[in-house]
Amino acid sequence: MTTASHPKYDQHYANGKARRRDCPRTSQAQVHLAAERDVVALVESSSQGRVPALAPLRHARMHASPFAFFRGMAMIQAADLAAGPDSGLRLQICGDAHLMNFGFFASPERQLVFDINDFDETHPGPWEWDLKRLAVSLVLASRGLGFSADEARATVLRLAETYRRRLLGFSQMSQLDLWYCRVGFEQLLSQATDAGMRQQLQKIADKARNQTQERLLPKMAELDDGGLRLRDNPPVIFHLDDQNSPLAACDDWLGDDGLAKTQAMLVRYIDTLKEDRRELLQRFRLVDAAFKVVGVGSVGTRCLALLLQDDYDQPLFLQLKEARPSVLEPFTGRCVHGNQGKRVVFGQRLMQATSDLFLGWTDSEDGRHFYMRQLHDMKAAPALETFANAEELASYGQACAWTLARAHAKSGGCAAEIAGYLGDSDKFDQVLADYAQAYADQVEADYRLFDAAVRGGRLPCAPTPR
Known part of the structure; x- marks a missing residue:
């Protein structure tokens, strides 16, 4: 059941498109930094209220790579995003939608579904903050795996195109159809274009089914x-x-x-x-x-x-x-x-x-x-190092984009407005790729400051247990 021909849909789509006047899509490519941004001090402040003796273990896990640091310090990008442009369309968002916060788990009916699986930071906010965090994580993952800059950019372009296309489709569904919609394992497997990705999805699903x-x-x-x-x-x-x-x-x-x-x-x-x-x-x-x-x-x-x-x-x-x-x-x-x-x-x-x-x-x-x-009930997600090539990583990024689009459409009830803002060209795709590459550079610079503080002894760091 679609609603694309309904006059209300046209109005919502036009309203979203009109938001470009106050927040041009090109402005979303710009990296803005929070006014007060002492990276090491932020790491220290984030330890307040935690078990002090576990701080060295936390630092060790974040020290594994720029991507791990990015995972452990969502507060830095949140502050930077708040200093930047805002489409004005706010809804319940994940708040930490990086690649490793997606995966398989069982529905109450014991069916295997693919979805966001971490909501510690969920809160109302601009929808694009989730998409930007996901895109940056994809670039950092690409770099960590040794893929080229062109390959990293291509993965983000595919992620953005998938989000935009899927969001448009969700915007044309009735609210009940949208509420019942889910991304199941078989559905995801049928959409995977890369043989290696299909094989990896099968392995992850088998692992999830054994987590009883x-x-x-x-x-x-x-x-x-x-x-x-x-x-x-x-x-x-x-x-x-x-x-x-x-x-x-x-x-x-x-x-x-x-x-x-x-x-x-x-x-x-x-x-x-x-x-x-x-x-x-x-x-x-x-x-x-x-x-x-x-x-x-x-x-x-x-x-x-x-x-x-x-x-x-x-x-x-x-x-x-x-x-x-x-x-x-x-x-x-x-x-x-x-x-x-x-x-x-x-x-x-x-x-x-x-x-x-x-x-x-x-x-x-x-x-x-x-x-x-x-705890661990039919839950499984891929390890970053298992992606053998950029094609597999890009396919996984598309799966994450698909389910993020569904989550945003369901949580906000304003999919048509977001679709109108995004448009039907690849303009926003290119903008997101520009932002993701530029902010990944910033994350790597932040990581170097963190690394120096660890090596200098300011931040205690223990060996990560195997």
């Missing part, structure tokens, strides 16, 4: 005194009562009665679920909890892996993850949800085609906010 709760059990837990206990692997995963853990060294979060306080957070979380899922969760009991270090930008925030079991001792792994204020909040308005975890859940439900069955939020006694979801 039952298969996760022997990897994550072991028998201890007749019961199950999560496996320790410090400093990546460790128990709250471990007196030698990074947490014990400098932070008394949850204290000695960590499991009891975790149970209290779990009870508050269950109250945020829909009634049927609330009933399901109440059939499980909490068996164990351990601190789990995740990602790059999230290292040092409070995250727990929870092991639950039903009456037949079958497992359910949940992840409790701290939700801090979005990096977009200083530039686009305060969080209206009262709980940062609820902000993440709201944005995820609004932007994803389908969300985790157990997605909800909670808080701790010390006022920290969290969201919860299943």
